[in-house]
Amino acid sequence: MDKILSEHRRTIGDFEVIDVDESEIARLRAKLEIKAPCDINWTWEYGSEVAELRQLYEKGKTAQWNASTDLDWSIPVSKDDWVINPEGSLFANVLKMMGKDEATQKAAAFDELAFTVSQLLHGEQAALQLCGQLTNVCDKMDQKWYAASQVIDEARHVEVMARFLSEKMGTIYPIGGTLKVLLDMLLEAQGMNKKILGMQTLFEGMAVGIMEAMRQECRSPLFDRLLQLTGQDEARHAAFGVLQMRRVVADATPEEMADMEDWAFSILEALNANQQLDMLHVLGPKYGIEPDAVVQMMTSLPNFAELNSIAYMHTVVPNLRRLGLITERTEPRWRELGMMVDSRADRPQFELPIAGG
Numbered sequence: 001m002d003k004i005l006s007e008h009r010r011t012i013g014d015f016e017v018i019d020v021d022e023s024e025i026a027r028l029r030a031k032l033e034i035k036a037p038c039d040i041n042w043t044w045e046y047g048s049e050v051a052e053l054r055q056l057y058e059k060g061k062t063a064q065w066n067a068s069t070d071l072d073w074s075i076p077v078s079k080d081d082w083v084i085n086p087e088g089s090l091f092a093n094v095l096k097m098m099g100k101d102e103a104t105q106k107a108a109a110f111d112e113l114a115f116t117v118s119q120l121l122h123g124e125q126a127a128l129q130l131c132g133q134l135t136n137v138c139d140k141m142d143q144k145w146y147a148a149s150q151v152i153d154e155a156r157h158v159e160v161m162a163r164f165l166s167e168k169m170g171t172i173y174p175i176g177g178t179l180k181v182l183l184d185m186l187l188e189a190q191g192m193n194k195k196i197l198g199m200q201t202l203f204e205g206m207a208v209g210i211m212e213a214m215r216q217e218c219r220s221p222l223f224d225r226l227l228q229l230t231g232q233d234e235a236r237h238a239a240f241g242v243l244q245m246r247r248v249v250a251d252a253t254p255e256e257m258a259d260m261e262d263w264a265f266s267i268l269e270a271l272n273a274n275q276q277l278d279m280l281h282v283l284g285p286k287y288g289i290e291p292d293a294v295v296q297m298m299t300s301l302p303n304f305a306e307l308n309s310i311a312y313m314h315t316v317v318p319n320l321r322r323l324g325l326i327t328e329r330t331e332p333r334w335r336e337l338g339m340m341v342d343s344r345a346d347r348p349q350f351e352l353p354i355a356g357g
């Protein structure tokens with residue numbers, strides 16, 4: 001299997017990165033129309049066939065919230081405050097090491113956050129579109145109902161993040177090149193199983209990990225509430241991925257398992273290979289930060305894997321492992337690239353938000 005974006009790979013130190021040049025990113029961004037032929041499945045079974053999905057759908061209905069009224073939009077968000085703890089900001093840490101003053105560190109951390117939330121926003125748009133595909137491609141009514149409930153969740157996430165960025169942070173940064181390529185791949189993926197593996201298991205799992213990591217460092221009550229409400233929905237979405245994929249892997253042949261294992265690795269490997277270069281190219285020059293130097297420093301840290309793997313180890317890696325989609329065959333690669341560490345690998349997983357309240 002060819003590596004994703006192989007023509008945009010180079011090494012920084014010992015680490016192979018994906019670094020898409022500006023003109024190519026512009027071309028990728030300008031590609032608005034994605035050809036994604038999608039099977040539409042009727043079903044005449046209107047009763048519930050998959051009780052756990054029906055339960056998740058019910059849970060989704062009672063957990064709805066309103067982005068207009070359930071957040072206090074009067075709370076200000078300022079560049080002069082730490083929205084996220086300085087320890088949680090790559091730019092703040094680097095600028096501190098460079099001896100820059102606190103105001104500069106704060107401003108850079110603010111820009112970094114706006115960039116990161118912008119990428120989440122673009123991911124939310126992809127989730128919205130992909131979930132719409134799931135209402136068609138899924139063949140059971142429980143799946144269709146669940147997917148339909150997720151469509152409104154994702155619309156709300158797009159709404160809340162776009163409003164937070166434009167009203168409170170002042171900028172929506174355009175999508176990074178690597179992310180655009182990967183999201184297009186998910187939207188173009190054929191069949192229900194790959195779409196669910198790609199969006200629900202890989203990207204929803206990453207979103208849960210990233211949002212939880214941000215929330216732990218968050219100092220803004222408005223942003224904290226946004227992350228809390230959105231994160232609750234994302235946990236339900238990741239749960240759908242697991243419930244569905246458990247049934248898929250139970251019926252898969254060894255060849256199909258190997259194919260899914262390789263595909264999951266190739267997608268997240270590409271995401272990891274960007275090492276924030278898309279952001280570093282956009283924001284680095286403003287603060288005198290040299291992108292390659294930062295990547296070189298980060299990837300050669302003795303605790304690189306512990307730091308780098310936080311978002312992966314939160315949900316997606318443990319879930320893939322339990323699904324049998326990270327085996328002895330690929331595990332060394334996950335470790336080698338700093339996407340998997342021992343310390344958190346045995347966290348209890350499948351914490352599905354359907355039991356109890």
Ligand SMILES: [Fe+2]
Nearest residue numbers: 124127154157
């Ligand atoms: Fe979402």
Ligand SMILES: [Fe+2]
Nearest residue numbers: 127204234237
């Ligand atoms: Fe989601």
